Amino acid sequence: MPHRFDALTAEHMRAGGSWKWSTPGESHGRGLIGAFVAEMDYPVADAVADAVRASADGSRFGYLPDGWVADMAAACSAFWGDRFGWAPDPAWVRPVPDVLTAFTATVRHFTRPGSAILLPTPAYMPFLTVPAMLGRELVQVPMARSGERFVLDLDAIDRGFAGGAGLLVLTTPHNPTGRVFDASELAAVAEVVERHGARVFSDEIHAPLTFGDARHRPYVTTSGAAPGHTITATSASKAWNLPGLKAGQVVLSNAADAAHWTATGYLAEHGTATPGVLASTAAYRDARGWLDEVLAYLEGNRAHLAAADLPGIDVTVPDGTYLAWLDARGLGLAEPPSAFFTREAGVVMTDGAACGEAGRGGMRLNLAVSHPVLTDALDRIRSAIRSM
Ligand SMILES: Cc1ncc(COP(=O)(O)O)c(C=O)c1O
Incomplete structure (x- = not known):
């Protein structure tokens, strides 16, 4: 049974106009996948939407x-x-x-x-x-x-x-x-x-x-x-x-x-x-039920990341937060890894150097996307590594 969040395609998210999904540019003719700023793609809980509507x-x-x-x-x-x-x-x-x-x-x-x-x-x-x-x-x-x-x-x-x-x-x-x-x-x-x-x-x-x-x-x-x-x-x-x-x-x-x-x-x-x-x-x-639904969905994304084969990248699957740390120093890139993967994979991540000296060579990947978008992002990252 597909989950309702599975329908949150890249096209749907881009149309929403969020910062996460509005980085200009493309990669090899494809739109960019927004996986940097710490926001989730999932629609807000009904109780929250009702509270905002009631405010208006x-x-x-x-x-x-x-x-x-x-x-x-x-x-x-x-x-x-x-x-x-x-x-x-x-x-x-x-x-x-x-x-x-x-x-x-x-x-x-x-x-x-x-x-x-x-x-x-x-x-x-x-x-x-x-x-x-x-x-x-x-x-x-x-x-x-x-x-x-x-x-x-x-x-x-x-x-x-x-x-x-x-x-x-x-x-x-x-x-x-x-x-x-x-x-x-x-x-x-x-x-x-x-x-x-x-x-x-x-x-x-x-x-x-x-x-x-x-x-x-x-x-x-x-x-x-x-x-x-x-x-x-x-x-x-x-x-x-x-x-x-x-x-x-x-x-x-x-x-x-x-x-x-x-x-x-x-x-x-x-x-x-x-x-x-x-x-x-x-x-x-x-909205505790909504939170539990999101946590269960993110568990699936964590498992997906844990099973992904990303040669040359040391992946830290998070115990908390929906942010994964990808240490790309093993790839020996001559540029910040986020620049490489934005250009070659079309996946926009936070560059580790912005997180301090100790983060140089790493990237932060936001997992709070739909399963299909995460699958696409991981496939693109893997292909970019294989074409190096
Ligand atoms: C650890 C941490 N602290 C603070 C913030 C920012 O929170 P706020 O928007 O409430 O300033 C973030 C946002 O991603 C965060 O991850």
């Missing part, structure tokens, strides 16, 4: 009332409690337009002025560029490998803090490697951070997107010390595919930080979109 029908485009913030906080907390075993105090779940705004507010208001920022790499691309925009030094900490897995290099993080850095940017599930860090790894991070009196920005935007036996563990639950030094950020925007609706959540985890957020968070909160808050509430509360 009810002219709910005014400033954000406290009651709708409270509803979103309660829905987010209940979802986290049910899925991850930790329900944050809804009073400490605050609205922001997006995770990047939460990050900039954290740097500005919760770190020592002028202190450097530690970033395990490869990393989500804006974390490489935004610190300089805030006048901060960025210290890249390449992740280590343990067998097939990417792991955090605790010694390098320790050295970074000893050198004066004040904040670690943690991302779990991790973009772009797909790692879902386990509780013991995260507890070990907390020990290092605490020893240096430093802080963590824990980006858990991909939390609901885990596969197989992997389970998201909120960083603050992994150590007694972590709630005291962490600002957590999340959003329904990845798991329910709503980034344009501009609503995310900051989760505070101690009274002093909550009070400091109340004093300093106004500008960060102010950009949050009212329809986005209503849609996020609907997602967390009423």
